[in-house]
Amino acid sequence: MGNRDCRRIAVIGATGQVGWALSRELKRLGHEVLAVSRGRTASNLSRLDDLEALGVRTVFQADLTDVNGLTALLDGCDTAVVALRANARLIRELEPPILEAARRAQVRRFVPDEFGTHTKAIEYGVGTLFDAKKDIQELVFASGLEWTLLFPGGIFDYFLPNLRLFERITTFGNLQCPFPTHSIDDIGAICARAVADPRTANKAVQIYANVVTQQYLVDMLVRMWPHYPFTFEHVSTEKILYLKEHGDPERISAKGGAEPDRERHGINYATYVLGRLACLDDPDTLCANDLYPDHVYTTPEEALADPKFVFGEPCPS
Numbered sequence: 001m002g003n004r005d006c007r008r009i010a011v012i013g014a015t016g017q018v019g020w021a022l023s024r025e026l027k028r029l030g031h032e033v034l035a036v037s038r039g040r041t042a043s044n045l046s047r048l049d050d051l052e053a054l055g056v057r058t059v060f061q062a063d064l065t066d067v068n069g070l071t072a073l074l075d076g077c078d079t080a081v082v083a084l085r086a087n088a089r090l091i092r093e094l095e096p097p098i099l100e101a102a103r104r105a106q107v108r109r110f111v112p113d114e115f116g117t118h119t120k121a122i123e124y125g126v127g128t129l130f131d132a133k134k135d136i137q138e139l140v141f142a143s144g145l146e147w148t149l150l151f152p153g154g155i156f157d158y159f160l161p162n163l164r165l166f167e168r169i170t171t172f173g174n175l176q177c178p179f180p181t182h183s184i185d186d187i188g189a190i191c192a193r194a195v196a197d198p199r200t201a202n203k204a205v206q207i208y209a210n211v212v213t214q215q216y217l218v219d220m221l222v223r224m225w226p227h228y229p230f231t232f233e234h235v236s237t238e239k240i241l242y243l244k245e246h247g248d249p250e251r252i253s254a255k256g257g258a259e260p261d262r263e264r265h266g267i268n269y270a271t272y273v274l275g276r277l278a279c280l281d282d283p284d285t286l287c288a289n290d291l292y293p294d295h296v297y298t299t300p301e302e303a304l305a306d307p308k309f310v311f312g313e314p315c316p317s
């Protein structure tokens, strides 16, 4: 990449699942990356060390609501990407001050904390997390800053059947709803290209390479591991409808993910009942397949053939 295309990009939440994949890829593409973390802790230490070894500058801001502190950190950045742990409360509490700091620091492009369901295309009321993200979108659109919304479909870990993040093979709602799912490395690679792409200014980007259904995935899993005695659990559409309204708003009972139960079932509702995890029918949405046709994605077949992905260990007993 020539210097002309090199941007100074702050990633707030760079030690996280999405932020980590994105930051490494931005650095590989030749951008100057500023990794913003709340502080060095036992859980993010090795990722911070790895980022520093790659030449990423790490900076620390313990209080992400401190607009003055954040403004100073973001000074000189072209782009600010938020990839923080998300639940409705954190989004509403942390993202407005981060946006205000970006505005004061005269950051050109703001990339809010999305990275999941296409919240711009769905209506209000689908889920509490989505409503919080939609409210932030309104603030971003009104801010005068350039924006990009990144919608990667489902991350493999949560959307392919596996026994690492689920007690048993768990399916939800309509087994025939199509949805896209991608590896975190592919998501990092496409998002890194999209955040610095002039074509994606004031656009949403939908990643849409591996489009599958739960039935297709379960059949594939059983075909690949014919001797393993999988047990199955199905969460019905009726139960999802009930839990998205009445599930515990605070308790996080799932093994993987950071959303409380009620929010999680909002996600299940959007994906496995409405079939709206991904949307290409929004007029502001570009498809990553058109933007980056050369990218070769890891397939669900490749992930499900890997015993470490399915069982968390090299060889199932």
Ligand SMILES: NC(=O)c1ccc[n+]([C@@H]2O[C@H](COP(=O)([O-])OP(=O)(O)OC[C@H]3O[C@@H](n4cnc5c(N)ncnc54)[C@H](OP(=O)(O)O)[C@@H]3O)[C@@H](O)[C@H]2O)c1
Binding pocket: 013, 014, 015, 016, 017, 018, 019, 036, 037, 038, 039, 041, 044, 064, 083, 084, 085, 086, 090, 094, 113, 114, 115, 116, 117, 152, 153, 154, 155, 156, 158, 257, 258
């Ligand atoms: N498409 C999908 O399948 C999918 C799956 C999961 C998540 N998502 C979405 O992706 C986005 C990023 O999520 P993620 O899973 O990458 O996040 P994450 O890994 O849970 O957290 C990212 C970073 O946020 C910081 N953080 C953690 N707890 C925090 C807190 N209470 N307050 C403030 N900061 C905190 C941590 O950085 P420091 O400790 O270094 O500050 C952490 O490394 C979210 O919007 C989420 O909804 C999508």
